[in-house]
Every structure is written in structure tokens, then in C-alpha cells.
Amino acid sequence: METPQDPSPIEHRLREGLSRLALVLRADDWNRARHVGLTPTQLAILEMLEARAGLTVKEIASHLGVSQPTVTDSIAALERKTAAVRRTGEADRRSTIVVATPAGIGMLQASRAIDGETGRAAGTLxxxxxxxxxxxxxxxxxxxxxxxxxxxxxxxxxxxxxxxxxxxxxxxxxxxxxxxxxxxxxxxxxxxxxxxxxxxxxxxxxxxxxxxx
Ligand code: SF4
Incomplete structure (x- = not known):
């Protein structure tokens, strides 16, 4: 039996702690996204596009650590919701970039009204x-x-x-x-x-x- 004198390695317990936080963060992300009619992936894409001149699907997938087809589906949904548009890249005319629209940035800002449990917990420190x-x-x-x-x-x-x-x-x-x-x-x-x-x-x-x- 594990006792305070013989705990598992600290790296293991840190990972356990971080995984508990990740659970709550995921729930917070869902609440924020749902508040503005998006999914967490769609909201994360808008967050990445904010203040950027545009990113390719490959760049977005790499930053989010998800597959390109997942990003492509989410961008199609964002386009339907008028939150993002696809354009020809300015630096490379052969590339297609994704840009957030003013409506998308508005959704992003509205989502920030939801503080979430992790933000509240950080506020107690x-x-x-x-x-x-x-x-x-x-x-x-x-x-x-x-x-x-x-x-x-x-x-x-x-x-x-x-x-x-x-x-x-x-x-x-x-x-x-x-x-x-x-x-x-x-x-x-x-x-x-x-x-x-x-x-x-x-x-x-x-x-x-x-x-x-
Ligand atoms: S621009 Fe300034 S504030 Fe922003 S990341 Fe660079 S050093 Fe930090």
C-alpha cells in the first residue's frame, strides 16, 4: 500500500495533478464554446487566428495537435457561422489561408465573459x-x-x-x-x-x- 513515506515518483503525481486540471479545463472550454454556439476546436481556431493575418490548415493543425481533416471540418463549420473565411495567401498565391471575420472575433470576445472553474481556482491563489x-x-x-x-x-x-x-x-x-x-x-x-x-x-x-x- 502506498504511504506518505513511500509515494509514487513526484513526476507521476505532478502528471496526476495536471490531468485533473485538464479535465476541468476541457469542461471550461466546452462551456465557453457553447456560450457562443461553437465547439471547443472551433473556438481554439478563432483564438489562433486572432491578430494573425491568416494561417493555413496545416499550420492550424500543427498548433492544435489535431489532424488536418478535423481542422478542415471545423473551418467549414466556422464559415457556415460566418466566423471565418478562406482566402488566397498574400505571400504565397498558391496557398489558401483561413482568416477570422469580425463576427468570429466578436464570438471569441463574448466567450471570454465565461470565466470558468480553472480561472476561479487560479484567482484563489x-x-x-x-x-x-x-x-x-x-x-x-x-x-x-x-x-x-x-x-x-x-x-x-x-x-x-x-x-x-x-x-x-x-x-x-x-x-x-x-x-x-x-x-x-x-x-x-x-x-x-x-x-x-x-x-x-x-x-x-x-x-x-x-x-x-
Ligand atoms: S511583443 Fe513584448 S509582450 Fe509581446 S511577447 Fe514580445 S516581449 Fe512579450
Whole structure:
């Protein structure tokens, strides 16, 4: 029998904890999507398209970790709901890209009115606990990117505008060169619309500086 003196490895118990959170996150996603007449996959596609000039089906499938036929079906449904349209790509006229419509962005914004259980639970944490959790999530996501389990996300840690610990100010140690402003750990972005992926060498140097700070 498992006892507190002889628990399973901590990696196993962390995974158990994350899987419990994932269950609630899935339920939250369904509630948010249902609120605006979409499925979670359709809502996730609109989230990806927000503030982007358009993505191909292949890019969307890669980011979401689902098959291209699944994405194609969801885009057809989004088109029927006037939430997205397909267009010829501007950079590559042979490609077809998917773009969110103003109606689709409206649905996305309306869905954000539903806070969800995970958001409420995160709100019960103390401020320093929230900050520590955010930094831990950035580390976990970065590790998953390095293992190529997921594509590069639009986080500060991979952004060419990010200068970690550029300021001698505990409250606002980081600098965003895009808006030319200092910001704190609590403001680290997980999905920033102004993100621009740094080249691999700069990304590695930035990550080292972030870790060292
Ligand atoms: S542009 Fe966005 S992702 Fe990049 S450093 Fe600024 S806030 Fe972070």
C-alpha cells in the first residue's frame, strides 16, 4: 500500500495533478464554446487566428495537435457561422489561408465573459503563488517546445522583442522592445498578439538570461 513515506515518483503525481486540471479545463472550454454556439476546436481556431493575418490548415493543425481533416471540418463549420473565411495567401498565391471575420472575433470576445472553474481556482491563489505558477508554466511550455512536442508559442520567452532582467527594478525587471516598456514577471505573456519569434540562437541566449535572473 502506498504511504506518505513511500509515494509514487513526484513526476507521476505532478502528471496526476495536471490531468485533473485538464479535465476541468476541457469542461471550461466546452462551456465557453457553447456560450457562443461553437465547439471547443472551433473556438481554439478563432483564438489562433486572432491578430494573425491568416494561417493555413496545416499550420492550424500543427498548433492544435489535431489532424488536418478535423481542422478542415471545423473551418467549414466556422464559415457556415460566418466566423471565418478562406482566402488566397498574400505571400504565397498558391496557398489558401483561413482568416477570422469580425463576427468570429466578436464570438471569441463574448466567450471570454465565461470565466470558468480553472480561472476561479487560479484567482484563489496568493499574488506570489500566481506569479510562481505563471513562471513554472512558461518553463514547462518551453521544455515542451524544446522536445518539439508543441510548436513555438507566442510567449515572451521566445520573442525577439523580449529583454529579460534588463532593468534593476524588482517590480519591473523585463523590457519589451516592441512597446519599449518595462514589465514584471506577472505580465509575462503566454499568447501575445505582437510576438515575433526570435531566431534559435537569440532564443537560447534570452532563455539563459531569463533562467539566470
Ligand atoms: S511583443 Fe509581446 S511577447 Fe514580445 S516581449 Fe513584448 S509582450 Fe512579450
Amino acid at each position: 496568493a499574488s506570489d503563488e500566481q506569479e510562481a505558477l505563471l513562471v513554472t508554466l512558461v518553463r514547462l511550455i518551453t521544455s515542451l517546445q524544446e522536445q518539439q512536442a508543441i510548436p513555438i508559442q507566442r510567449m515572451c520567452a521566445s520573442c525577439r522583442y523580449f529583454a529579460p532582467f534588463a532593468h534593476d527594478d524588482q517590480a519591473k525587471p523585463h523590457h519589451c522592445r516592441f512597446v519599449d516598456a518595462a514589465f514584471g514577471q506577472r505580465e509575462l505573456r503566454i499568447d501575445c498578439r505582437d510576438h515575433d519569434t526570435a531566431d534559435p540562437a537569440s532564443r537560447a541566449a534570452t532563455w539563459e538570461a531569463f533562467q539566470a535572473g
